[in-house]
Amino acid sequence: MPGKTPNTPTPNPLQRARRVVIKVGSALLVDAASGRLNRAWLETLVADVVRLHRQGKEVVLVSSGAIALGRRHLGLPKGPLRLEESQAAAAVGQIRLAHAYKELLEQWDLQVAQVLLTLEDSEQRQRYLNARATLSALLARGAVPVINENDTVATAEIRYGDNDRLAARVAQMISADCVILLSDIDGLYTADPHRDPNAEFIPLVREITPEIEAMGGESASDMGRGGMTTKIIAARIAVAAGCHFCIAAGAPRHPVRRIERGGRSTWFRPSASPVAARKQWIAGTLKPAGVLRVDDGAARALSAGKSLLPAGVTAVQGRFERGDTVAVKSKDGRLLAKGLSAYAAEDVAAIKGHRSEEIETLLGYRGRAEVIHRDDLVVET
Numbered sequence: 001m002p003g004k005t006p007n008t009p010t011p012n013p014l015q016r017a018r019r020v021v022i023k024v025g026s027a028l029l030v031d032a033a034s035g036r037l038n039r040a041w042l043e044t045l046v047a048d049v050v051r052l053h054r055q056g057k058e059v060v061l062v063s064s065g066a067i068a069l070g071r072r073h074l075g076l077p078k079g080p081l082r083l084e085e086s087q088a089a090a091a092v093g094q095i096r097l098a099h100a101y102k103e104l105l106e107q108w109d110l111q112v113a114q115v116l117l118t119l120e121d122s123e124q125r126q127r128y129l130n131a132r133a134t135l136s137a138l139l140a141r142g143a144v145p146v147i148n149e150n151d152t153v154a155t156a157e158i159r160y161g162d163n164d165r166l167a168a169r170v171a172q173m174i175s176a177d178c179v180i181l182l183s184d185i186d187g188l189y190t191a192d193p194h195r196d197p198n199a200e201f202i203p204l205v206r207e208i209t210p211e212i213e214a215m216g217g218e219s220a221s222d223m224g225r226g227g228m229t230t231k232i233i234a235a236r237i238a239v240a241a242g243c244h245f246c247i248a249a250g251a252p253r254h255p256v257r258r259i260e261r262g263g264r265s266t267w268f269r270p271s272a273s274p275v276a277a278r279k280q281w282i283a284g285t286l287k288p289a290g291v292l293r294v295d296d297g298a299a300r301a302l303s304a305g306k307s308l309l310p311a312g313v314t315a316v317q318g319r320f321e322r323g324d325t326v327a328v329k330s331k332d333g334r335l336l337a338k339g340l341s342a343y344a345a346e347d348v349a350a351i352k353g354h355r356s357e358e359i360e361t362l363l364g365y366r367g368r369a370e371v372i373h374r375d376d377l378v379v380e381t
Helices: 040-055 068-072 083-106 121-123 125-140 162-174 228-240 254-262 274-283 296-303 345-351 356-363
Strands: 019-024 056-061 111-117 144-149 178-183 246-248 263-270 290-294 311-317 325-329 335-340 377-379
Touching: 019 040, 019 162, 040 083, 040 125, 040 254, 056 083, 056 125, 068 083, 068 246, 068 274, 083 144, 111 125, 121 125, 121 162, 125 144, 125 162, 144 162, 162 178, 162 228, 178 228, 178 254, 228 246, 228 263, 228 356, 246 254, 274 335, 274 377, 290 296, 296 325, 296 335, 345 356
Parallel strands: 019 056, 019 178, 056 144, 111 144, 178 246, 290 325
Antiparallel strands: 246 263, 290 311, 325 335, 335 377
8 A cells, every 4th residue: 555654653552551452343353255254364363462461461352243244144135234134133243253252262261251332331421330340350350351332232333333432432441551443454544545546644643633534534344334534533532531542454464463563553642641631531520529528647648649448538518429520628628639439429428437348338239449549539739
């Protein structure tokens, strides 16, 4: 393809990343001619995932392909499908796709977990928190979550290629350092390189401007649902969350290793780290849903960068749910911090002044040890 010599960020963001989200497109997983799983290619991707895992990285896969894989088994024709046909194909294809990932990853003694999400799960607060907690628990235990859009129940999402955006939302959800979109194109160009021989390759995007957004085009493949436009939208979500974002060709064998070694790709650079971006969002909350009063010991702990434990909470004001932003104030009413509460107001009221070990007895379930974790806390300066 035409274009300039790649000039990826140095050092390569993938090499430095601790937590990586890899999105795999339908055209890579499923052979267009036969409608069968491209198993030989998938084996090389799994080998790349294993290598990242052995480097100490946590890896999440966001995988398309269920509809493309299932339509052959249902005898559905090529071309656009009706919504109910897409959902039926997804139901058939998803079980085959999950089995392939399970079989290949377990050969390397890696546990695999299937997680079905829709974009709505990343938008509604309670669903978001539940999904984040589940993914965090899986990663903490060394598992590789394989996420697919829940196409069987999704509606409009099926038509808009939201697995690109879903990958970015998942990265935002788990504070990933890096998102890799493996695609049928090796990066961003000034125009569609399939149609314009003068299209220039763009190796690095420092800011997503209107000019960059205008470079989006349609997908060259009819296997998937998204084009470059959805990838740029996904990039905007990811970089706003402090995450490096990469668009790269997935067709070569060992596609992730190729990116690690500086292969041709487009990197979108964030302006802050994932934790910093998250804290900027928390700090920008104009009207917290409630107030937590704390004792002097808790105030000192917060100023030292520690989490807020229930033992330090003396009073609860307002009505708020788990995941809402609350203000943390001293005994004399001075604003100490803002943060995301791990508990609803009535639960904080029940555990305030108690040790974390007593939470299960007091609430009847085992929640987080902290009322506000330090990663969800912004201390006033």
